[in-house]
Amino acid sequence: NEIPPQFASKRLTDFGFNFSPVFFKVGKKDFLYFVANRDGYSSLYRLQIHTGNRKIVKPELVLQGEKSEKFEAFHLFQSAIDVSKEGIISFVTKSGATDVIHFYSINEKRVFKTFRDSDLITITSPKFSEDGNKVVFQAVDQKGFSDIYIFNLLNNKLIRLTNDYYDDRDPCFGISDNQVIFSSDRTAGEFEKKYNLFLLNLNTHSISYVTYLNTNSYSPRISPDKKYLLFTSEIDGVRNLWSIKIKNGKFGNIVNRVSGFVTSAFDPSFIDSTHIAFAGFEKSAMNLYELNLNKHTKYYSTNHLINKITMRFDSAHGQWFANVIKAGSIKEKYKYKNKYSLDYAMSQVSTGPIFGTRGGAILSLSDLLGNDIYNFLIFNTAQVQSDILKSFNIELQRINLARRTNYGYGVFHFSGNRYDIRQSQEYFYERSFGGFFLLNYPLSKFARIEADVSVINSDKQIITGIIERKALLISNSLSYVFDNSLWGPTGPLDGTRARVLLGYTGDVKYSNVNYFSVIVDYRHYFRLSYSTALAVRTALFYNQGKEARRYFMGGSWSLRGWPRWSIRGEKMWITSIEYRFPLINELLIKFPFLNL
Structure with a gap:
């Protein structure tokens, strides 16, 4: 009714x-x-x-x-x-x-x-x-x-x-x-x-x-x-x-x-x-x-x-009281023991300004509360059987989220041929190993300070067997990150994302590498309808010094309409305006039998 x-x-x-x-x-x-x-x-x-x-x-x-x-x-x-x-x-x-x-x-x-x-x-x-x-x-x-x-x-x-x-x-x-x-x-x-x-x-x-x-x-x-x-x-x-x-x-x-x-x-x-x-x-x-x-x-x-x-208030008297358990008190201290389980296993291909392009398998483990996370990365870049042992690439990382200040640390070993982004058809062999430490302090739900320090031993063969470059690199950076964006099916639909990074990389043993880095990246999203937006981005990437790494752009993840990594340089500026909208909201295939 x-x-x-x-x-x-x-x-x-x-x-x-x-x-x-x-x-x-x-x-x-x-x-x-x-x-x-x-x-x-x-x-x-x-x-x-x-x-x-x-x-x-x-x-x-x-x-x-x-x-x-x-x-x-x-x-x-x-x-x-x-x-x-x-x-x-x-x-x-x-x-x-x-x-x-x-x-x-x-x-x-x-x-x-x-x-x-x-x-x-x-x-x-x-x-x-x-x-x-x-x-x-x-x-x-x-x-x-x-x-x-x-x-x-x-x-x-x-x-x-x-x-x-x-x-x-x-x-x-x-x-x-x-x-x-x-x-x-x-x-x-x-x-x-x-x-x-x-x-x-x-x-x-x-x-x-x-x-x-x-x-x-x-x-x-x-x-x-x-x-x-x-x-x-x-x-x-x-x-x-x-x-x-x-x-x-x-x-x-x-x-x-x-x-x-x-x-x-x-x-x-x-x-x-x-x-x-x-x-x-x-x-x-x-x-x-x-x-x-x-x-x-x-x-x-x-x-x-x-x-x-x-309503009848005849039985509405007083108030109820919680049961009291009378017993002697014993003080004991219990230490929480982490019990880990596998969160996911996946493959990945990534590109960074320090190590170039790399990929492989990733395993992630975490404890019951999700505060202690271990990430494992392993892959091999060998092209012939004799290079298998020396071409293993391994990274072990731990991230701790138990307190407001999150931190992480890890060790790595990377070796193999790296493409030189100065000349897209040339490559060199490089072996690097070391460790790193990460720090993340949230100022609020939308803003945080990030810091990282890496110690890297790098052996780079510019011309195999003839010219080699050795370096003991210390790379550190400090970043301010702001993000209040709202995500939808086509990516961010509303809000702002921004990062300001200052970094320095130097060779403390051979003085073969010495450069500083500045990154300013600002993105704003103007929502035009429930699922469409105008995305505006302006960014500056700046490296200056001896053997400074080059940035690159081009392809679907940076500058659409240009071939992948086709634009390279130690100093780069990008401004883009994109109208983002979904082409297909939902695609269904339904058979007229067995409720499929």
Whole structure:
């Protein structure tokens, strides 16, 4: 007997994943502000709504997210936003190591304040008080407790309202700013550990039941006229909208159905006392809907759904307590022992400015946590049987990701004929062996510092048996890398990728090689549609000194339309603009038998 959301309400969006709508009037225009992922990045949007107009309007981007450390990640499925009467939007993003609350001014079109507390790891669903001077929210501290807090915007004071092992969530201010309503699993009695709604009195610090149901209830919101409480509940198996009447400042004991959708409704908020907006799942998307409370009842009056529940609070006494195990304490230190397994085995062909072109088989092993990785490379470049033993190429590398600063080290031995990229038809024999050390320090999710040092013993036969060049090379480089790009089927579709590298390579024993390197590589992607983009790249490659390695370009990986490696030089500049689009989105071959 349940129905899809669009049959009983007005669908406001038709694409992407849209969450947490809140209403605000700008001049004479009505807007819903919400968070959504509509282009691969989660951001803050607004949508103009028109009463009675069924046409879906394209939302307007308000604040771009997930391209900088400040707005590193929106928690679409976890956290709701809110707006005050003065036009201040409160929303949560991950920023650095913890979550923060941003305060965005609709009139000034900027974030003017950010709240951060290093002891609060995750923050969820900040809600404004009636006067707009305080926000109440749920947060998880470093002990793992999920509790309710109030932050005062005027004096920057943080107050912790609950401090226990119950899972408290979805707080909002009640009938007055002296009350906080929240969802919690602190339910005791007959329906122990169910998520019910509770009222916390800020004057007496007492907690009392608002609902007592054998189900889970979330997302409480008080109507603008203070006549009823709206919330979501799983009474009929999915998360639908329900309400409780408020009379003389007290909550009633009868729960009334508001919606009977076949799929769940999330994050309800009031447009006015008779219209609400919410997020609902339908047709593989999360869209926003508007529900008229005066017209919705006709969809449920003739079916067999439960439309009203009378709550009895007889057994709702106290709270439950976790079981305590009484035993003596023994202190022991357990050392984690790595257990490795094979991740993948593959073949590879690669080209680098130091060792030229090489390829072979690669094996990768890692431990259970994926923090300790071993990579093995082995191949042979022998052209005759007598050269097999001296033509083995081996590299062993270890990468450790256990801490913020990642590091790696390894040893290698490479020997065989190398093509001289100065003259494409000539080659020389070179044997090199040594070791290297790598360091990677992330400044944020999008930026990092990379450093590497290599010690290489190189024997190069310029003319076999006649002229040889020996060198003990120390090569080191320092790089800054930035990458907030969004990838699609044709490669990056949006964002920026950049690298600045400074390097020096010198022969510390024979002084046969001595040069420095500079690489500046900048790429920006302008998204033109859902799967097409304009890719702009400009890059400088610069080597200067004695026996400096030459760079090369040409071919599908660097400069398309030119033969592979056809352009060579110690100093190179490239600027390219490409329009990237998929030729074929999907190619299917289906046989009319055996479901093939």
